[in-house]
Amino acid sequence: MAPSWCKCGRCREMGADIDNKCCGCLPRNCVSTRDEMERLVLDPQVLALGQSFYSDMLARRGQRVENTNKTMRYSAYRNFTLWRHGRLGAGVRRVVPSCCVLSIRARYPSATGTYTGFVPGRFV
Template sequence: MTLEEHRELSTLLLERQPGLVFDALMMHQRRHGAPPSAGVPGVPWCTCGNCREMPTDQERKCCGQDQLNCVSLLPHFSQYCLEEGFIRIHRQYREDITALGNIREPGDDNREYRYGAYRHFIYWQHGALGHRNRLVIPSCCVWRIRDKFPDPQGHYTGFIPGL
């Protein structure tokens, strides 16, 4: 396979499954060492400059891009994960399938939007994962979602591994 054919195939794969970029970045980091930090004070594991501190080591994950190409700043991220109308349709569909009730408590609306946005991100980047198969979402993306759909008391569940 020529270099040009390899590039075309890589581009096609990344267009079909954008989440593969994280796998490629991790493989590159293992071979060549971690990229230089973007200089976020107190967040040395961040390369994009948009991450914030997370409560566990497992959640301290960056998208691996530079500041201009951060996944949380991509137009598709905003459309799929921050657009209320898009997530509202998903919520209604999910409520119809799972027979979940309506919103009952203050703050439940934003919580449901957050969870919907997290599900959209994972599906957009990695496709369907299957029952109890979970992945950590980069901190920069988590915080863009939390900023858009905040909890009134600032309490967030964080990543819960599949059991």
């Protein structure tokens, strides 16, 4: 059963209160079930391309990017944020809705079942 703060019906209680966020859509329009979610956030080829681009941006040219589930999840969260919010800038973060986090974790699960959750940006 979905928690009281969930409108879409696909969210679950997360490990920390800050992660308890819904996409805010009606069940038939949940962001986690949209075609764009599959194509832009969950597709392994799109994530691998994004990882390569990100490495180039950080001047890590020539370094091989491991396509582990952990790096795929990280790339998926980054793609989700770019898709839904655009470029945010250094240290600016947005919480990914629970329904979408659960979709990402289902596609790219942790071998240990341990996940980090949202990490607020550092203000420098």
